[in-house]
Structure formats: C-alpha cells, structure tokens
Amino acid sequence: MSPVPDPTTLLILGGTTEGYALAEALAGRPGVRVISSLAGRTPSPRRPAGELRSGGFGGVAGLKDYLAAEGVAAVVDATHPFAATMGEHAAAACAELAVPLLRLERPPWRPVPGDRWEPVADWDGAIAALRTLGARRVLLALGRQELAPFAVLDEIRFLIRCVSAPDPLPPFADAEILLDRGPFDLAAERALLDTHRIDCIVCKNSGGSASAAKLQAARERAIPVVMRERPARPASAVVADVAAAARWLRNALRSS
Numbered sequence: 406m407s408p409v410p411d412p413t414t415l416l417i418l419g420g421t422t423e424g425y426a427l428a429e430a431l432a433g434r435p436g437v438r439v440i441s442s443l444a445g446r447t448p449s450p451r452r453p454a455g456e457l458r459s460g461g462f463g464g465v466a467g468l469k470d471y472l473a474a475e476g477v478a479a480v481v482d483a484t485h486p487f488a489a490t491m492g493e494h495a496a497a498a499c500a501e502l503a504v505p506l507l508r509l510e511r512p513p514w515r516p517v518p519g520d521r522w523e524p525v526a527d528w529d530g531a532i533a534a535l536r537t538l539g540a541r542r543v544l545l546a547l548g549r550q551e552l553a554p555f556a557v558l559d560e561i562r563f564l565i566r567c568v569s570a571p572d573p574l575p576p577f578a579d580a581e582i583l584l585d586r587g588p589f590d591l592a593a594e595r596a597l598l599d600t601h602r603i604d605c606i607v608c609k610n611s612g613g614s615a616s617a618a619k620l621q622a623a624r625e626r627a628i629p630v631v632m633r634e635r636p637a638r639p640a641s642a643v644v645a646d647v648a649a650a651a652r653w654l655r656n657a658l659r660s661s
C-alpha cells in the first residue's frame with residue numbers, strides 16, 4: 406500500500422465574515438488541512454469550519470515558530486481592514502520563511518453623489534472634524550476600545566453603538582449606549598437617525614454590506630459622515646472574495 410501524503414496546511418487569520426467563508430469553502434477538501442486563527446477577544450466566538458486556534462502568536466517570532474511547527478504551506482490574512490498589526494506580523498513572518506501570503510479583504514466603501522464624507526486618518530482628525538462641523542448629536546458607530554478620545558467633546562450628545570458594553574465607560578458629558586450588532590437594515594437606520602436627531606456619524610471604512618445602510622440613511626438626510634480611512638498594509642497579493650482566494654491558493658501551492 407502506498408503511504409498517504411501529508412495534507413497541505415493552510416492558516417487563515419480570521420475574525421471576519423470573509424475568514425469564516427473561506428474556511429467553510431476549503432475545509433473538507435481532500436488533502437487540505439485548514440486552521441483558522443482568532444485573536445481570542447470574543448468570549449464565545451462562532452466556530453469556523455476546520456481547525457481552530459485562538460490567541461496571539463507572540464509577535465513575528467511567535468508566528469514564525471507556529472508556521473514552522475505546523476508546517477503551514479500558505480497563509481491567508483483575512484483579518485479586519487483595521488487589524489493592521491496582525492497584517493504586518495503576517496507579512497514579516499511569511500517573508501522570512503518564504504511562505505506564500507494572500508490578503509483577503511473586502512473592498513472599502515466609496516462615496517457616491519450626495520454623500521458628505523469627511524475622511525480622516527485617525528481619531529484626532531475625527532475630533533477636529535466634529536468641531537469644524539459644529540456637530541451636536543453624534544452617532545459613534547465604533548468598537549468599545551475606540552471611544553475614549555471622544556470624551557473631550559463636552560458639547561456633543563453621543564449615541565454610542567457597539568457590540569458589547571464599554572467597561573469602564575469613558576467620562577462622556579452626555580452619552581447613551583446602544584448595544585447592537587449588524588447587519589443593520591435601512592429602515593432601522595433611518596429610524597435611528599430620526600429618533601435621536603443625529604446630525605453627524607463617526608465610523609470606520611470597514612466596507613461590506615452589514616453596516617452600510619447607515620451611509621445611505623445619512624446621504625438621504627444630508628448628514629455628514631466622519632469616515633476613518635483604512636490603515637496602510639504591507640504590499641502583498643490581495644483578493645476581494647473567497648472564490649478568488651481559492652484560485653490564488655491553488656496556483657500558489659501548485660508552484661511552491
């Protein structure tokens with residue numbers, strides 16, 4: 406009997422819809438072992454198809470050790486567009502070990518006619534933009550770790566929408582917390598802006614459909630959106646969807 410060849414091991418750096426979808430598409434294929442990696446911040450995350458590992462690797466050195474120990478043949482960085490540190494570590498570790506690396510990233514949102522976006526590079530820029538706009542009733546659609554810089558703005562009433570409660574709540578002069586997670590539909594977003602008389606939104610350019618409805622609702626009301634642009638990422642091969650990622654992997658592994 407001929408020996409069964411070792412499976413090809415793929416590592417997906419996940420925590421996103423795209424990461425789950427890629428694991429689903431690849432796990433179970435003959436000859437392929439799929440490991441998804443999550444940062445481990447969410448207490449009971451959804452389980453991806455295939456194997457799961459959780460928690461930081463311990464920087465570039467820890468990631469290199471992991472790739473070598475598991476015999477990883479290719480890495481797909483499917484982390485969130487704003488998870489830039491993990492992307493840098495993946496680029497450095499893969500370059501040093503000559504492991505093929507693919508970035509799977511949903512395209513950013515682009516403004517369309519009628520949008521009043523104020524693009525900013527960081528939260529200091531967002532605060533300056535809110536002051537310039539004279540905003541008074543602001544929807545902060547951000548992660549709970551990103552709220553603190555906005556507490557300096559005493560003149561603004563904030564509606565803070567995040568997935569889990571900020572603990573501790575930064576010392577806002579006037580803030581209401583709304584715990585909710587997408588997808589958000591257009592009717593609900595329109596109602597939210599109207600009920601709270603929102604005059605400005607602050608968010609990140611995450612892209613995707615789950616949280617895009619607020620942008621249309623804002624456009625309809627001519628409400629400005631302070632949009633934090635994505636951080637730079639190291640140069641690498643990039644695809645926007647799972648089918649393209651699967652094709653890229655097939656080619657990369659054939660030629661490696």
Ligand SMILES: NC(=O)c1ccc[n+]([C@@H]2O[C@H](COP(=O)([O-])OP(=O)(O)OC[C@H]3O[C@@H](n4cnc5c(N)ncnc54)[C@H](OP(=O)(O)O)[C@@H]3O)[C@@H](O)[C@H]2O)c1
Pocket residue numbers: 418419420421442443444445446459460461462463464465467468483484485487488489490491492494548
């Ligand atoms: N930032 C966002 O807005 C956002 C939104 C939705 C989902 N997420 C997901 O949440 C995770 C953390 O985001 P972040 O912005 O804190 O990331 P980050 O700033 O890029 O990463 C910080 C550290 O967390 C660890 N880490 C991050 N992603 C990991 C993964 N998939 N597997 C193992 N370790 C990981 C790494 O630790 P070591 O250096 O120890 O390896 C990394 O250096 C990401 O996986 C991302 O996909 C982020």
